[in-house]
Amino acid sequence: MLVVIGAPEHVHALRNRLGADPAVAVFADMDSLKALETITATRPRIVALSQTFAVTARGAALVAQLMNDASLAGIDVRVLIDDEQKIPLVLADRADSAEKAVLETSRPLDRAGTRAALxxxxxxxxxxxxxxxxxxxxxxxxxxxxxxxxxxxxxxxxxxxxxxxxxxxxxxxxxxxxxxxxxxxxxxxxxxxxxxxxxxxxxxxxxxxxxxxxxxxxxxx
Incomplete structure (x- = not known):
């Protein structure tokens, strides 16, 4: 199972790119509570967040929930990498499987940098x-x-x-x-x-x- 939380303007494209796989669920960042319900119920192997969502208060709250809930231990939380136009690279990835495409175009949360360095x-x-x-x-x-x-x-x-x-x-x-x-x-x-x-x-x-x-x-x- 793979859960992707993207910017609203990219959700349709993300669903077209990844959504054909029944093991993939794509949510807009405004639906993060629904995403969390799905994560809690299904315990996906990977949760991928858009860069813009990951630095918001709601994004930080969701990450904290994933990190602090023992029942969700082991989930690979990642951040999607964008191009210069702020479009997720996964949309152009050629990998056959949705999981491989996300892994190739994202990085682990602990390697995603911080907001401290301008x-x-x-x-x-x-x-x-x-x-x-x-x-x-x-x-x-x-x-x-x-x-x-x-x-x-x-x-x-x-x-x-x-x-x-x-x-x-x-x-x-x-x-x-x-x-x-x-x-x-x-x-x-x-x-x-x-x-x-x-x-x-x-x-x-x-x-x-x-x-x-x-x-x-x-x-x-």
Whole structure:
């Protein structure tokens, strides 16, 4: 059993993508109480939340219920990963099964970041990751979300090079999540990197120079 709680504007598309499987239940975030009733009654293996719902008070309350109820122990609570337009990547995933599609396009709640680090949209600004040209999706003083052509896996080391007019800076980090993203006839990889020795002042200046609007929903790390 799989339960997905999505933004109202995406529920119809999520049901079309996942709902053909009788073991999948999709709810709008405004129906979180109904979702909780279903979770309590069926004890699904996976519960996946939209990024926007996960950071709300109702989302936090639902997560707390799942974490504190002994009868619900063992449920894998995850957060769906969005693209830059805030559309869940699962809608474009090619996996045959709904469960595989959700697993490939979400990350565990404990790896979904927090609202503490203000992150900036970077509009796919070119950067270097592990010596390869890559693109920056968003950036905060604690982590980055990037798009790469080379496959990376969680727990692997990462070397991020950011450049601005006054020079460049190199930051070591760790891959905390990675998902494959179809791109035309090829596959790219969207990944979250936790920076292990960030220079907060340098990164904040970089964000101010090149970043778009700040966003406090779940970030890279």
């Amino acid at each position: 992150r900036y949209v970077m509009d796919r600004r070119p950067i270097i990751v592990n010596g390869e040209r890559s693109f920056l999706i968003d950036l905060s003083v604690t982590g980055a979300q990037v798009l790469l052509s080379a496959r990376v896996r969680p727990s692997e080391a990462a070397r991020v090079v950011l450049a601005k007019e006054t020079g460049e800076a190199r930051f070591p980090g760790t891959i905390v999540w990675s998902v494959a993203v179809p791109s035309g006839g090829s596959i790219q990889y969207r990944a979250g990197i936790k920076l292990t020795s960030p220079d907060a002042t340098w990164i904040e200046d970089y964000c101010q120079q090149y970043g778009g609007r700040p966003d406090r929903t779940f970030g890279a790390e």
